[in-house]
Amino acid sequence: MARVRVHNFNVSLDGYSAGETITLDKPIGEAGALFARFDGRFIHGVDAVDAPITLDRALTSTWGQGIGAEIMGRGKFGPQTGEWADEDWRGWWGDAPPFRTPVVVLTHHRRAPISFENGTSFHFLDATPEDALACAQDLAGDRDIRIGGGPTTVRQFLAADLIDFLHLVTVPVVLGAGVSMWDGLAGVEDRFTVESATSASGLTHQFWNRIGAD
Amino acid sequence: MARVRVHNFNVSLDGYSAGETITLDKPIGEAGALFARFDGRFIHGVDAVDAPITLDRALTSTWGQGIGAEIMGRGKFGPQTGEWADEDWRGWWGDAPPFRTPVVVLTHHRRAPISFENGTSFHFLDATPEDALACAQDLAGDRDIRIGGGPTTVRQFLAADLIDFLHLVTVPVVLGAGVSMWDGLAGVEDRFTVESATSASGLTHQFWNRIGAD
Ligand SMILES: NC(=O)c1ccc[n+]([C@@H]2O[C@H](COP(=O)([O-])OP(=O)(O)OC[C@H]3O[C@@H](n4cnc5c(N)ncnc54)[C@H](OP(=O)(O)O)[C@@H]3O)[C@@H](O)[C@H]2O)c1
Numbered sequence A, B: 001m002a003r004v005r006v007h008n009f010n011v012s013l014d015g016y017s018a019g020e021t022i023t024l025d026k027p028i029g030e031a032g033a034l035f036a037r038f039d040g041r042f043i044h045g046v047d048a049v050d051a052p053i054t055l056d057r058a059l060t061s062t063w064g065q066g067i068g069a070e071i072m073g074r075g076k077f078g079p080q081t082g083e084w085a086d087e088d089w090r091g092w093w094g095d096a097p098p099f100r101t102p103v104v105v106l107t108h109h110r111r112a113p114i115s116f117e118n119g120t121s122f123h124f125l126d127a128t129p130e131d132a133l134a135c136a137q138d139l140a141g142d143r144d145i146r147i148g149g150g151p152t153t154v155r156q157f158l159a160a161d162l163i164d165f166l167h168l169v170t171v172p173v174v175l176g177a178g179v180s181m182w183d184g185l186a187g188v189e190d191r192f193t194v195e196s197a198t199s200a201s202g203l204t205h206q207f208w209n210r211i212g213a214d
C-alpha cells in the first residue's frame, strides 16, 4: 500500500522550519542555519557522492526510495506571491530539478504545468490536502508520495492526519523567528510512535510512524 | 569513483559474525540471535514493505543503493564444502535471490556460472581479494561493489585494505563461539573514522569510513 512520507525535515530548537521572508537572493530566508549540516547531494543515494557515508547522509538517502510524486507548497517552489508575474521562473533548481517525478505545487493561483527532461514536472493545484493527495496518487501510480514542505504545507497534512511517516531532524540552533512547524498541532505526537537517535554532527533524527499505518 | 562497501554486517558482543557449522537446516549455524532484529525485507528500500520505518530499517535500506556487484564467500552461498557434489543446489534463496546483480562467489572449487531472471548471477572464482575485486568491477561497470560476507571474506578484504565503507551492527548478544569478525585485525580501526548511533531496539550501528577514501 502506498505511503505518505516526509523526509529530512529540519526544525530548530524553537520550532521553526523556514525563514519568514523568502526572496530571490534568500531562498530559505533567515533560516540558513537549519540547512548548514544538510548534505543534499545524498538524496539520490549513498553512492551518489564520493564522500564518507555518515549517519546523517545514510538517512538522507532514503528520500527518494519508491517515491512516485511529491507535493510541495508554493513557498518551496519560489519567491513569487499573488498572481504569477513571471512565468519564465521555473523554480530554484534550473534545468534539472532534483525531484525526477511529478510534483504537485499547491497554490491559489492558476498556472500551466512545466516539464523537464529528467522526469520532473510541476503541476499547479488549488486544493485541499485530501484532493491534492488524490491528484498526486494518480501521478504516482502505486508508488509512495512525499510531502516536500515547506512547513505551512506539512502542517496541513499533519492536521488532516494524512502523514504515515515523518523523518524529522532537530537542528541545535535557535532562530528566534520564522515559519512554525508546530502551530496548531498540540498533541500531534499522540498519533505516532516516535524513535530518536543523535548523530555525531549534533543532529537529532526522529522517526515518526503513524499508529495503525501498517 | 566506485566504492567498496559492506552493509548491515552483524557482530556479537564477543566478536562473532557467524556460527561455526553451517548445514542445510541451519544456514546461519548457531548464530541465529545475530539476525533476530534484522528485517531483510528492507534491503530494497523503505517503501518495499508496509511496516513502520525505524532507524534500523532506514539504515538497512542503503544496502543496494548504486551497487553493481557483490562479492561473497562460499559459506554465505551454501553449506557445501570440497568439490561441488550437488550442482542442482543454486544457493539458499530459490528462484529469486535478492541480489539482482552479478555476484562473485569465492571458492577454491570450479563451477559454471548460474543466472536468474531477476538479474542475479553467480560467478564462482578462486582468486585473491584484489583479483576478485577487479572481476567484480568488470561486472559492475562504474557502480559500487558490496562485500557481502561471511566474516571470513570480509576479514580478507579488511586485511588487504580494500574496504572504503563498513556499516557494522553490534548486536547485544553473547554467542560464546562462532566465526570471528576480528581475528588478525588488531588496530584495523586506525585506518577509519568511526561514528556510532544506537537504535531503540538496542542495536549499535557503526559507520566506518576509510580515511582518505574521499
Ligand atoms: N525545514 C525544512 O526541511 C524545509 C523543507 C522544505 C522547504 N523548506 C522551506 O520552507 C519555506 C517555504 O515554506 P512555507 O511554509 O513558507 O510555504 P509553503 O508551504 O512552501 O507554501 C505555502 C503557500 O503555498 C500555497 N498553498 C499552501 N497550501 C495550499 C492549499 N491547500 N491550497 C492552495 N494553495 C496552498 C499558498 O500560496 P498562494 O496562496 O500564494 O498560492 C501558501 O502561501 C522555504 O523557505 C523553503 O526553503 C524547509
Ligand SMILES: NC(=O)c1ccc[n+]([C@@H]2O[C@H](COP(=O)([O-])OP(=O)(O)OC[C@H]3O[C@@H](n4cnc5c(N)ncnc54)[C@H](OP(=O)(O)O)[C@@H]3O)[C@@H](O)[C@H]2O)c1
Binding pocket: B008, B009, B010, B011, B017, B018, B019, B022, B027, B028, B029, B034, B072, B073, B074, B075, B076, B077, B080, B081, B082, B106, B107, B108, B109, B125, B126, B127, B128, B129, B148, B149, B150, B151, B152, B153, B154, B156, B179
Ligand atoms: N554477520 C553477518 O551480518 C553475516 C553476513 C553474511 C553472511 N553471514 C554468515 O556468514 C556465514 C559464512 O561465513 P564464513 O566466514 O563461514 O564463510 P564465507 O566467508 O562465506 O566463505 C568462506 C569460504 O569461501 C571460500 N573462499 C574464501 N575466500 C577465498 C579466496 N580468496 N579464494 C578462494 N576461495 C575462498 C573458501 O571455501 P572453499 O575453500 O570451500 O572453496 C572459504 O572456506 C554464513 O553462516 C552466513 O549466514 C553473516
